[in-house]
Amino acid sequence: MVTFIVLGIGYGLLMQKSGYGPLWSLASGLIIFSGTVQFVSVSMLGGGSVIMAAITALMVAARHIFFSISMIGRYSSEGRRKWYLFYALCDETYAMLSRNETPEGVDLSAYRLLVTMFDQGSWLLGSFLGGWIGTLLNFDSTGIDFAMTALFVTVFIDQWKSAENHIPAVLGVAATLACRLIFGRELFLIPAMVIIIAVLTVMRGRIEQKEGDTDA
Amino acid sequence: MPDYRHALIIIVVMGLMTLATRILPVLIFGRGEKVPDYIMYLGRVVPYTAMGLLIVYCLRDVQILDAPHALPELAALAAVCLTHLWKHNTILSVVTGTVLYMILVQIVF
Structure with a gap:
């Protein structure tokens, strides 16, 4: 719960610094209510393809x-x-x-x-507080968006430690990085997701076999 | 001024997609039908790929070839990893990395 409040404050601050006040954070928390999806959404609110936003949300929320x-x-x-x-x-x-x-x-x-x-x-309270604090404090917020990167890195590390099979984690980084280099910053997300699902499907036998080993 | 209409559309669309991942499985498999193994498999493994995808997405604008050659990002990423491996505390790791990154991009570089 404390984690939700603190992460919510980070989200609310980020939204506020991107031009969307506490009521926007509150509405987003009611409509989306997923920290990861909401953090990613911040960079998509200002412009960009609706279809890309939809597919990204689907992929990120798949769990x-x-x-x-x-x-x-x-x-x-x-x-x-x-x-x-x-x-x-x-x-x-x-x-x-x-x-x-x-x-x-x-x-x-x-x-x-x-x-x-x-x-x-607690998530709604935190994100509202974050947005409110953002309107009160006038500080140079350059670089505060790194909080999102840092959060995803901590989840990545936790997942890495709990998983016996690291193929999916490596695949996520490698496929996306390759697509970013090949397709450029506007287009890379969708090909990356297609490649990830395709590789997961083709390698299912191997990945599940490794998962099975851990159950035994 | 931000384009509030577009922002609202994005939030609603991403909200509907998120809701679909939570509600559709219940609507489709709620009466006790067997869930296809393939769907269960994707539900299990996609989250592990999604975090890597998100990290690269966050760093999509980093330029390695131009000064400062991604040094603030690399330093802050290292700080997050070390803090997290050491203390296993998400909030501490996020705050440490973010504060370091803000200092680096605002003052040092």
Whole structure:
């Protein structure tokens, strides 16, 4: 939760320095509600292709497919409430609610709703605060966008340590770098994603075999 | 002044795509149908490729051939990696790298 507030402040500041105030950060947090997608969106708000933004969001948010599928069984008893739970299912919430550990004497359904709302609430609060702080403090913000790069590098390192198979991680960097050099800064993202999905599909046997080794 | 209409369109479109990754699996597989192995496989491995893609995307405008030859970026990236491997604290790593980068681009280079 503290992480969400601090990262939210970073996002709100970045938005503010790009010309979008705290209400924009709040709206984005309600409409998108994914830290990674929102951070990437900042550089696309000012211009650029809508299709590219759509495909980028799809690729970056792909992990939610996995989260949602693995919560279908658990959330099947939640009635209409489950639509909110799925809409707001983020990494933190998934990590807390997929462990099947509920505090003693707490209603499971209420617990799920509260955890989900607290996570989204702290992200919204942080990003609003960040935008607000940005309007109050007048400092030279040149270079503050590096916060996004730094955040992705920390996630990359965490993923690297938890994965037994590093082919996907290396593929992501190598394919994108190659496409940036070949296709130039405007066009490289889409060919990079096509190549990544194609290589993942072709190498599925090898990658899954390695995943399987770790289960054994 | 930023083009607010375009910004709103981008947020809504990216929001719809993000929502699709969360809701479509439930609509399609919510009644207990078996999820195709290929979809599960992509859901598992694409996130590992996406972070590398995002890092390169963030650094897309870095010019290695011209001065200062990406030195601020390389120094700040090294700081993030070392801090993170040492303390395993996301906020500390992000703040350290960003502050160092801001000092480098504003004062040093």
